[in-house]
Amino acid sequence: MTLDTNLKHIETGAALEELINSKENVMVCCGRMGPMCVPVYGAMEELENSGDYANVQFADMLFDIPEASIIRDLPECASFRGLPFTVYYKNGKVAKATTSIQSKDQVTSILSEIV
């Protein structure tokens, strides 16, 4: 099962592992198709299409699939109580994680800091 976005979908923990180990910068938004999540997917699609972050792989993951525990159970997300959980990976490690809605400006600011 995947989210209904135009982003790359991650369906398994193995796929996520492979992605974060093969790409230097990865941003994964793990959520549902709700009002807090959709704006983040929209911002990601826009950043991806702009070409300004060609060195970042943007992806999403449905929060409700069992394999999403790879994100749900991250220590960086332990205090999170709102979807989506957005995780930024750098060289295979978590560089930053945010909870709930984020604006394009907030996402851009984090990407600029990390990338």
Next chain:
Amino acid sequence: MKSYDVIILGAGPAGLSAGIYLSRAKQSVLILDQGIVGGQVVLTHAVANYPGLPELSGYKLASEMKKQAIEFGCEVLANEKLLSFNFEGKEKFITTKSGEYQGRAVIIAVGGQPRKLGLESEMKFQGLGISYCATCDGDFFTDEDIVVVGGGNSALEEAVSLTKFAKTVTIIHQFDHFQGYIHAIKAAEENPKIKFLMESEIEEFTGKESLTGVTVRNIKDSSITNLDVTGAFIFIGYVPGSDAFKDCVSLSDRKEILTDEDMSTSRDGVFAAGDVRQKKFRQITTAVSDGTIAALAVMDYLNGPDPDKI
């Protein structure tokens, strides 16, 4: 400064429909949105009653509308914060974070957005206890005590829905009665997990890393109640995104933009379409209809006699 025939503010179904019609009529069109493309329709899980299309998600429908608008020649810029505008003269000027734009006509189709309480502590705990979506975040509060703020249908129905997860749900409402349908009120009142704090409002959300409590003030006697809760769901309605335009066009008592049947506002060359304008029914199809009418009326306006020469 970039010039266009028409600048459309808002990239929901109304704005995109107007853009499709205008660009297909060979007008240069810029569509600006302060958020993402699609408006509130992107939050609709399944759209089953859009004529001619099989059931699809609102997100996909909006993506297709955007694609169609761009294919016809519209320029679409999302997440563009509107900094200032001047619609007084014949030429309309708009400044956003990314630049300055000029148009011969403007269509305001900015829709609406969920109302927030506006407390400083509300922002701090967003995603850390405060939520605006029961379906999204309800299960984070399993067996916990939470509050729901609001007294309309959304608040009542979501409160009942949240009892599937939460130990108790306290509804906090500023009036002594609810504004919801009778059946929604009855369902909430008959639910043993739901308590009520009427004529009350939240003064502060408290906690360190995440929400652990709310301070509630009784509006009548100013008494304070502190509730130990880990979650707060806020459903206090939608507000039309007309505030920025209140000094430019006439608004209704409910802050909706007033238009005639051609979507013309009180300001020459400024039109409004979709949920931001005063109307009875708010559907994707009615927004599309508004956008279409606005586009055709704009064409008439642009092709009409020059008022300076009459």
